[in-house]
Amino acid sequence: MSEEDELAARVVAAMYARDRAAQTLGIELLETGAGFARVAFTVREEMLNAHDSAHGGYIFALADSAFAYACNSRNDACVALQCSISFAAPARAGMRLVATARERALGGRTGTYDVEVTAEDGGVLAFFRGTSYRVSAKVI
């Protein structure tokens, strides 16, 4: 494991430990790296909207968590400035969803990250893109 991936693992583990939202949502941390993160959760009945599919807020929350871990992984504290999400297919109760965040650009204080939310069969349910802003603090 490279030095920067090891740092990422420590930083994200520390973030996860104090991230009450991730725990409330049942988010599991699957994999980390410098500028990278993969998380998962299972859609619960209580996450369904009036159309009987997962409320967009929960899909967004999963993607946004992967984004947060990826953009903070270098130990420079970052916040989300702007995010967008395109919904390709609905998620149903009981489905396990995986969100994978990858750094696409990093320059000055800002970065661009792509997150894909996939079902277990590999189909992409949502495409998320986030813009991060580095504040002047360390995560750990």
Add this chain to the structure above:
Amino acid sequence: MSEEDELAARVVAAMYARDRAAQTLGIELLETGAGFARVAFTVREEMLNAHDSAHGGYIFALADSAFAYACNSRNDACVALQCSISFAAPARAGMRLVATARERALGGRTGTYDVEVTAEDGGVLAFFRGTSYRVSAKVI
């Protein structure tokens, strides 16, 4: 109350009753109308992220709920195609947030909605914009 606002009230009440996510999130329905909705919730400890502010997923979920009620309010079932959110300021535990959704354009099968998420002092915490897609079904 106009006929279309009365229809909106009935449609949204029916949606809300089966929207388990809205209930899980503690979302209250404050006001409805044709192409319009206002909802609120209070940020709970369990919604906080590692930076001690409300996880973006919850802010998004509140805005997305207002959007869903507004775009379905004419009783034509609609789904979200694409949403974006810009975060202007963090929300802290205990803050009551209000999200107000307004229809900006409606044509063919698609619509554009703006949602503002404000704190009780009126300051805007997040700007959300959603694109809806009308499927071939009625809500009620």
Add this chain to the structure above:
Amino acid sequence: MSEEDELAARVVAAMYARDRAAQTLGIELLETGAGFARVAFTVREEMLNAHDSAHGGYIFALADSAFAYACNSRNDACVALQCSISFAAPARAGMRLVATARERALGGRTGTYDVEVTAEDGGVLAFFRGTSYRVSAKVI
């Protein structure tokens, strides 16, 4: 005229003078202010796409110009980080379009701006939202 509006007028006039793109596009500067700008152009035959409507790139360019003048108007040089545009109706050859940019949030080094592109009858053709990033330089 307030002091900050007067500064905005001077800054934007200086930008406009060296903005070859704005001139190539036939963009006129209609109004400026602190965090505000209004510009216009007329859709020319050469701006039409294969569907005989104005190419999205030109609509975006008009909106982006208003955004650029608005976010630089305080004399702190800013660049665009991320922009999104929703198209509500097509623009045809000969139509005069007006883009009005308003500052919605400004904090730290970043800002959020909304731009509406309207036809002469006041109908909105496109909704644009831009995120600006302040670099460490003055415009004039």
Add this chain to the structure above:
Amino acid sequence: MSEEDELAARVVAAMYARDRAAQTLGIELLETGAGFARVAFTVREEMLNAHDSAHGGYIFALADSAFAYACNSRNDACVALQCSISFAAPARAGMRLVATARERALGGRTGTYDVEVTAEDGGVLAFFRGTSYRVSAKVI
């Protein structure tokens, strides 16, 4: 060449022939396929903004052209509903830029397309994402 790629080639050639904007902008068609397109242009002095970099409108126009060709390539006429662009690095006069559009999702009447705008050294200058809407017409 597959049948659908051959159709794409014919459809896009027909679109290009009547796309006055693409010609005005000096856009060249490099490659097409079903749900795919690659185009290029060279940044001209007249495309520069007040910061001496290519005006965002031109970068967007290049990406949007690739998107338009990709989403119309199946011969079902499509229009852009919503697009977003993240700027990673500025483009200077004389640079040749290539935009590559790929279909990420297609369902019902709508689709999601990713476009990357790269410089000749392969560095990505901008990330574009577009949502298309299929109208009830054929391109050719």
